[in-house]
Amino acid sequence: MENTTAYIGEHLWIGNIGNGFVILSLVSAILSTVAYYFFAKDYSLNSEWKKFARFSFSLHSLSVLGIASTLFFLLFNHYYEFSYVWQHSNNSMPLEYIMSCFWEGQEGSFLLWTFWNVVLGNILRKTIDGKWEAPAMAVFSLVQVFLASMLLGVYVFDYKFGTNPFTLLRENPDFANLPFIQNPNYLSKLDGRGLNPLLMNYWMTIHPPILFLGFSSTLPPFAFAVAGLWKKDFNTWQKPALTWTFFCIMILGTGILMGGAWAYEALSFGGFWAWDPVENSSLVPWLIIVAAGHVMIINKNKGGSLFMTHLLAISSFLLVLYSTFLTRSGILGTSSVHAFTDLGMQGQLVIYVLTFIFLCVSFLIHDKLIKVSYILISLLVFYLSSIYGYKTLLLLLWISSSIILIIYSYIKFFPKEVDEENLYSREFWMFIGSLLFLLSAIVITYFTSIPVLNKLFNLEKAPLKISDYNRWLTPFVILAMCFIGFTQFLKYKKTDQKTFYKQLLIPLFFSILFGSVSSIPLYFLHDYPVASNSEKWNLISYSLLLTTGIFSVLANLQYFLSVIKGKIKHAGASIAHIGFSLIIIGALISTSKKQTISQNTSTKNVASLGENFNAQKSLLLTKGDTLQMGNYFVTYKGKERKGIDVFFNMDYLTKDEKGSFKKVFELHPMVQDNPRMGQASNPDTKHFLEKDIYTHITYADLSDNRDIKKDAYKEPTNFIGHVNDTIFAENAIILIESITTNLTEQQYSKADSLLIVTAVLKATDIKGKVYRAYPKYILKNNTVMPDQFELNELGLKFIFWKINPEEGSIEIQLSEKVSNTKEFVVLEAYEFPHINILWLGSLTMIIGTIIAILERRRVNKLSKI
């Protein structure tokens, strides 16, 4: 159906400009790839290709900037005729959130990624050595071709390619046939949906740009490594790539740690790391790039680990692609809290990941015949799977053939060391350490991919729990701590064993001393013998982790002071290592010693259900009451509504020797009454030097009940019972003590007598004060006379209205005053001891890597002169 409505006030031309830039960015990226390809094939001669390639890449850069500025312009001016603008912004939005809504959506975050790639690509091109420009930039441009196509949003044979940020609101299929489309003047009456209120905080302004810069920064090492394979020069690219690798370690690490800090400050799961697939899929590329950086250092100083360098530098970027697939294809379903929703790009993303694996493997193979047959096999597999299905089987077949070819090329084409490695050499243990990082990355990737495996093999495996991840990875971290501790004391090639052990003596002694002093007493606690096997295992592994962590810190400190004599510019590695070890120690202490200070007050014991059921941590706190939580006493003072945020005011008090309370601090955990997302709980944390007190609301009534009359009675509830039964009221426990009558049974049988039955009720209030109530059942001439008993002190009203002679039970209606229902909240509160070690470690590690980057740049500059 042709839509002929003439709409008023639309700015379609800007969208057309934007789309022009989208197409231009794709075309120029393709041109740049082709030109750099030919330039790289014929390096010295063809300066024509060089000019053209550089021109195309510049054009591509400009058009990416063009897309970004156009989108920003639309957002800034609230042009709601564009779907993206309507979905992510609204009229009342301050400028800093306009930035946030730029990357809130799928299209915008792809754009952010592309933008950073362009920035890094230009820096790379300017700083790169002549020989490597062409092949590295060809790879760079190819990646940009794929990313640019993600913004296309065109249909090719019913198959949608990418999602376009300039789609019109009225053309968005989700909103087809809505009434606004019929109104030519719809724009004048429309406000945007706005940014998700959960994301309206400063984290959303700074975290995504840094994390995406981190993802982008895996691209330069990847581009260099692929270029190395392509040009069959496995060595010389590593020197320029090392600085980039360090940069990636630093910036991606910062992004991940920031994500942890955001989660800790603003989310309610009570921790900084939840092993969520989205978190894992940024951690895994980081682990790999760290390993890559270390293997590159081995190559720089001694050489010999060429295959491993290529494998790691390439995998890091491929894993970023894979993580894009995981988080944006909708495959994670319910297993992740912050995956993007499926925009129908699953197929496209799979193809991208597989294409890059294919490219890398075919570059790896030098033998022409094998290369051609690999390409043919790949095409055949692709063809067969799209025609006949059997996707899982064919995918497995293809992956195994790729792996076999990788191993074959490793044996055939890569130069290998002939000498036996020396056990007392730095390169040996650095290599083992890198393998350890690779292995832990494989394990995490495997666990994270369980939803993918379920889909491939029709399995029904559930995702892992946080505690399972912790348990699996602790052994890896223990080993990593040991290696990080002692490896720096080893020299390349050969080390004098005596000096080596002598240098390690002090850190070894103090870490074992400190580790045993702090953990051995735990084995003698009275609950140790009754602990379950997994708790015992945790205790053993945690004490080992603590000891090795301290060892690693002390050893690196020792190295910094005694070997490099405190010279900061050479200390990048030591400082970064100390930082990393502190992160581990901080995470260990704050997680394993995390105390639930809110304790459920009900007497029900569910521990019999098993290990996972013993965490009874919800505490009911009534307004005005003071309850003990850990070392504190907490009073709930009431709630305050500010817009859609409802703040709950908690006073934390301490009690002195005389028994009087003193306020120490206040917390204001918040529940957001979010019109789009429903209720969202936002914790509040008091930071001390040695601990954090974290509180969040799990259940509360958000309504304002100011208008309700406090003296009115609520709807009565009926109670059927016998003598000695209890009735629970809001503010008292009521016991039926006895039932007395004025007549005996014989007397009652006479007509027209007056029967009065009195129930004696004993009401005990919260403070233990006892009141009595005497509701009467009055029967006169076989008619029940209405009567009620008011217990004004407690705001209770009783009507004794029925007797069931057969069951011997009585029925009482109980009404309670509205004011009896005190406002209450249910909360969880934790103490995180020494979590500041974690943040200190984060800062230290980032500073350490920055020092290493600066030092690398200085050395590279010197060597050029």
Add this chain to the structure above:
Amino acid sequence: MKKIHIVGIIVIAVAIGVIFYSLGNNASYANFIEAMANPDTEYHVVGKLNKEFPVVYDPKINADECIFRMSDINGLEKTVVLHKSVPQDFQKSEQIVVIGKMKGNDFHANDILMKCPSKYNDGKPQIK
């Protein structure tokens, strides 16, 4: 054989070991019938909250107990005792996953995951 090869073999062995060990030990998704067949095994049961029945949560009695009716994918309905506070916006949930085990005729859950209708994309353009 060089040391590095031994290390390589260990690495591969550990990777394979982890994969096979966890395949055997990790909890699975299941329906209520399977959960009833193995009452002491932990399962993740996917299903829907029965919104006709009241969700019983009285924090004054126990702030860590929430009782509701839920039907699994096959439509079999069971009472679920969740040993946690009631999830926020429980009534709006579209799909839920309860993690726990059968005991007697009830399913005892120690955790719950919820899926709300297209969390990030709700809301339609409306003219004021």
